Amino acid sequence: MHILIFGASGGVGRALVEQALDSGDEVTAALRSPENFDLQHPKLHIRHCDAFNAADVAALFTGNSQYDAIASALNTNQGVKPGDDLQRMLDNIVTQLQKHGIKRIVYCASAGVDNELEGERGQAAMEFLRYPLADHRAAIGIIQAAGLSATIVRPLGLTNDALSAHYLEAAQGVPAGSGRIARADVAHFMLKALHNDAYIGQSVALSGV
Numbered sequence: 001m002h003i004l005i006f007g008a009s010g011g012v013g014r015a016l017v018e019q020a021l022d023s024g025d026e027v028t029a030a031l032r033s034p035e036n037f038d039l040q041h042p043k044l045h046i047r048h049c050d051a052f053n054a055a056d057v058a059a060l061f062t063g064n065s066q067y068d069a070i071a072s073a074l075n076t077n078q079g080v081k082p083g084d085d086l087q088r089m090l091d092n093i094v095t096q097l098q099k100h101g102i103k104r105i106v107y108c109a110s111a112g113v114d115n116e117l118e119g120e121r122g123q124a125a126m127e128f129l130r131y132p133l134a135d136h137r138a139a140i141g142i143i144q145a146a147g148l149s150a151t152i153v154r155p156l157g158l159t160n161d162a163l164s165a166h167y168l169e170a171a172q173g174v175p176a177g178s179g180r181i182a183r184a185d186v187a188h189f190m191l192k193a194l195h196n197d198a199y200i201g202q203s204v205a206l207s208g209v
Contacts, residue, residue: 002026007073015187051089069104082131087138094146103149109136111156151193152203155186170205177207
């Protein structure tokens with residue numbers, strides 16, 4: 001499988017690049033600053049792309065670029081402030097997916113994007129994150145409106161722990177796990193979902209055991 005990965009320099013994105021290469025996939029990493037990406041591999045293609053720039057995104061799909069699936073580990077630069085970073089970037093990406101007939105996408109969002117966090121702590125977390133969650137929802141709306149074969153990933157609190165490949169999944173609500181999960185394990189699930197059509201159309205929450 002040839003996977004085009006956006007957000008490849010972040011914690012989840014880089015782990016996804018590494019794991020996909022280790023599994024034998026071909027990877028194109030779309031990077032705003034490719035000169036800072038120190039990973040090398042025979043099946044890795046590094047391409048400059050500012051996902052805010054429609055022309056940059058379009059350039060990824062020219063020539064002999066043939067992708068089987070897309071993965072987004074993009075983040076917003078707005079923190080918890082109001083913003084539309086994610087929807088702007090996904091609008092550019094989805095436009096090209098439609099133009100080139102690519103259907104499969106796995107999108108990493110956040111727990112709370114489905115208004116699924118319960119209790120006082122959950123409600124407080126969603127209130128604190130209301131703006132980035134709204135941006136994620138708008139980006140997901142763009143994906144859904146395009147009729148793509150999508151999997152939405154909803155990780156709980158992210159850590160920099162090593163890959164364990166042991167975590168809990170929930171298609172509804174959140175799993176009764178630790179409430180935290182390693183970025184490497186989020187990448188592990190994203191790669192698994194890309195290779196398993198059973199996850200198409202699902203929104204899956206992830207937690208460490």
